[in-house]
Amino acid sequence: MKAVVYEGPRKVSVKDVPDARIEEPTDLLVRITTTNICGSDLHMYEGRTSFETGRVFGHENLGEVVEVGPAVSKVKVGEYVVLPFNVACGHCKQCEKGLTNYCLTMQPVPELAGAAYGFADMGPYQGGQAELLRVPYGDFNALRLGEDAEERQTDYVMLADIFPTGYHATEMAQVKPGDQTVIFGAGPVGQMAAYSAMLKGASRVWAVDHQPDRLALAEKIGAIPVNSAEVNPSEVIKDATLGLGADNGCECVGYQAHDPQGHEDASLTLNGLIDAVRFTGHLGVVGVFLPEDPGGKEAQNELEAQGKVPIDFGMMWFKGQTMGTGQAPVKKYNRALRDLIAGDKARPSFVVSHEIDLAQAPDAYNNFDERNDGWTKVVMHP
Numbered sequence: 001m002k003a004v005v006y007e008g009p010r011k012v013s014v015k016d017v018p019d020a021r022i023e024e025p026t027d028l029l030v031r032i033t034t035t036n037i038c039g040s041d042l043h044m045y046e047g048r049t050s051f052e053t054g055r056v057f058g059h060e061n062l063g064e065v066v067e068v069g070p071a072v073s074k075v076k077v078g079e080y081v082v083l084p085f086n087v088a089c090g091h092c093k094q095c096e097k098g099l100t101n102y103c104l105t106m107q108p109v110p111e112l113a114g115a116a117y118g119f120a121d122m123g124p125y126q127g128g129q130a131e132l133l134r135v136p137y138g139d140f141n142a143l144r145l146g147e148d149a150e151e152r153q154t155d156y157v158m159l160a161d162i163f164p165t166g167y168h169a170t171e172m173a174q175v176k177p178g179d180q181t182v183i184f185g186a187g188p189v190g191q192m193a194a195y196s197a198m199l200k201g202a203s204r205v206w207a208v209d210h211q212p213d214r215l216a217l218a219e220k221i222g223a224i225p226v227n228s229a230e231v232n233p234s235e236v237i238k239d240a241t242l243g244l245g246a247d248n249g250c251e252c253v254g255y256q257a258h259d260p261q262g263h264e265d266a267s268l269t270l271n272g273l274i275d276a277v278r279f280t281g282h283l284g285v286v287g288v289f290l291p292e293d294p295g296g297k298e299a300q301n302e303l304e305a306q307g308k309v310p311i312d313f314g315m316m317w318f319k320g321q322t323m324g325t326g327q328a329p330v331k332k333y334n335r336a337l338r339d340l341i342a343g344d345k346a347r348p349s350f351v352v353s354h355e356i357d358l359a360q361a362p363d364a365y366n367n368f369d370e371r372n373d374g375w376t377k378v379v380m381h382p
C-alpha cells in the first residue's frame with residue numbers, strides 16, 4: 001500500500017510499504033478515505049521528537065471498514081468509521097475512567113501512558129496517511145458514522161482529533177454560557193476551541209495569533225481577532241472587560257510558540273494566558289509541550305531543551321487560577337460532536353484549506369510547515 005513515510009527532518013516520501021493487516025482478533029482493517037496533516041505531525045516532521053525514520057504518519061483518520069477480526073462483534077464491514085487518534089484498550093484503570101488519552105495497556109513503555117497512530121513515544125502503531133490502517137480494539141475505538149458519512153467526510157474527520165481537542169480545551173477551561181473566553185493560537189486546534197466555546201454559548205471569544213489569514217478565519221466564525229504582532233492581547237481583553245480579563249482561556253499553540261519574528265519562547269502563550277485571564281479563571285492547555293525537545297538543544301534556551309518552561313507561576317498562583325493540561329480523551333466527546341455535525345449544528349470543515357491526493361503529501365507538509373499563507377488544514381484522500 002502507499003503511505004506517507006518519515007525520512008528524517010523535513011523529509012517525507014510517499015512510497016509502498018507492507019499492507020496493514022489484521023493482527024489481533026479484536027482488530028479492524030480500515031480503507032482510509034480521508035486523513036489529515038496535523039500541527040503535531042509538524043513537530044515530528046521537523047525532527048523535534050523521537051519519531052523514528054521509516055514510520056508512517058497520520059493520526060486523524062476516517063475510512064471504510066474492509067475487514068474485521070473474529071472477535072469484533074459491533075462494527076461491520078462496509079461501515080464508515082472515524083478513529084480517535086488515541087489508541088485505547090477500554091479495560092485498563094484509565095480507560096475505565098474515560099481517560100483513553102492515558103491508556104495504560106496500549107503504551108508499551110511501562111512508565112508511560114497513552115498511545116496513538118503514527119506518533120512519537122506513543123506506541124508502535126502505524127499512521128493512517130496510507131491506503132489501509134490497522135485499528136486495535138475496533139469495537140471500542142471506532143466511532144461509526146451514519147448515511148451522510150461519505151458526503152461529510154471533511155466534517156467527520158475532524159472528530160479524530162482537532163474538534164474534540166479544541167472542545168477539551170474549553171472543558172478544562174470550564175467555558176459556560178455567557179463566558180468571555182480567550183483562545184491563544186488560531187491554528188486548526190485554536191479554531192476548534194473558539195468554535196467549541198461559541199457552541200457552548202460563550203458571549204465573547206477572542207482569538208489571539210499573529211497570522212492574518214488565521215485571524216480572518218477566526219473572525220469568519222464569530223471570534224474577535226487579536227493580532228499579537230500589533231497589540232498586547234491582555235491589554236485589549238482587559239480594556240473590554242472593565243480591567244478584569246477574560247473569564248477563562250485556552251492555549252492552543254504549544255512549545256514552539258514564537259513571536260512574529262520567529263523567535264521561539266515556549267512560555268510566550270502560557271504567560272499571555274495567565275495575564276489575560278482574570279482571578280480564579282480556569283486555563284485549558286492543549287498545545288503540545290514535551291519533556292524533552294531534541295531540536296531545542298541547539299537553541300539558546302537550555303531549559304526548554306529539557307522541557308522546562310519558565311512560566312509566571314507566581315502570578316498564576318496569586319490569581320488563584322487553575323490549569324488543565326494534556327492530550328484530549330477523544331472518545332469522551334466524539335459521539336456528541338458527531339451528532340452536532342449530523343444535526344447540522346456544527347461544521348468543523350470550515351477549517352479545511354486544501355484537499356489533496358496522498359501523492360501531494362511532501363509538498364503539503366512543506367507548505368504547512370512553512371506556515372505559508374492560506375495553508376490552514378490539509379485533508380488527504382488516499
Ligand SMILES: [Zn+2]
Pocket residue numbers: 038039040041059060085161162
Ligand atoms: Zn492531530
Ligand SMILES: [Zn+2]
Pocket residue numbers: 088089090091092093094095096102103104105106
Ligand atoms: Zn486502556
